[in-house]
Amino acid sequence: MNNSDLKSMWQDAHYKTSENYFSYDKLEEIMSLKHGKVISRSLLDLKLKILLYTLIFFIYLGLMIYAFIFLRLNISVKSIVPLALAGIFLLITATSEFLRFLVLTKTADNLSLKESSLVICKKLRRIKTTDFIIYIFFFYLSAALIIYNYLTDIGGFKNFSLSNEMVPVPLLGILILMLLSVPWFIKYLNNHRYKKLFSDLMDSIHQLND
């Protein structure tokens, strides 16, 4: 087989056969859709997950505000830590699904293949960085608020006790350390999660570089 055989083989394979996946009367119907059936179903699943996690997170947040601000509930740090962890978990789950949705819906179809890969890569990096900055802002602010509350003893923070015997400095310390490390942990998870997508993009860019 030589070079010219390739083209003739390709032409033979196509000009002698024709296939139709659907009637072209359905074209208008298809054009009115946002996505193809499978992708649409997958994105809907994702949207439902985001909605569910966000809803649970806001219910949780509402309950916390109601309990600590309106009812002025005074509970031990021992009880606050698991509550805070539950909140962190819900927030991370909701935002990571939202991030996945953003990544899946970013496109750049009108550009050349090389430019498209570069633009998508840039967009994804921006999404990841924004996500990281939001986490840093939220969790570092939370940690700063806890330290401030402890130092100024707002709401008798220093009187929180474990079995009414000791000052909860180690537990608070662990909680603060966890809050400070969450953004970095998420960054690691995201890097791991989108590793294949980024390596595919980089591979495409590399292959198209002269």
Added chain:
Amino acid sequence: MEKEFIELIKSHQGILHKICNIYFLRDPYKEDYYQEILIRLWKSYPSFKNQSAFSTWLYRVALNTAIDIIRKQCLLPKHTELSIAEYNIAENRNNGESDKKDKLYLAINLLSEMEKAIIILYLEDFNYKEIAEITGISENYAGVRINRIKAQLIKILNHE
């Protein structure tokens, strides 16, 4: 605009089938991805300004979409399992394909996503300038890449 687009798609439908066959060979969701490409072509259509041939624009958007779908498949939640009927439809379609066509597609399937894009453009008789425009590489490099991919394909086909 809608009617104009439908007419253009009808006259270029073969291109979409070829792209789907190259990127989603043996994929039971090939028809769905075909629909997705059509939808994204329609969404991008307002940006088509007749600066290039319609087929050049069509290839650019369709190839970008096909590659994008493949790249993001790992992030999509698992698809619902295929029903036996759907699976049989997918299988039967493949059984009906000619040997020659199958052999060529299987060989192309071994290439990377970008190599597939370059070779389909070459096989469809696009010149180096057009290939460079669609892929974003220089004309000279397009020639180099095409020769390498052709050699690779011939090697695969001769070994089968």
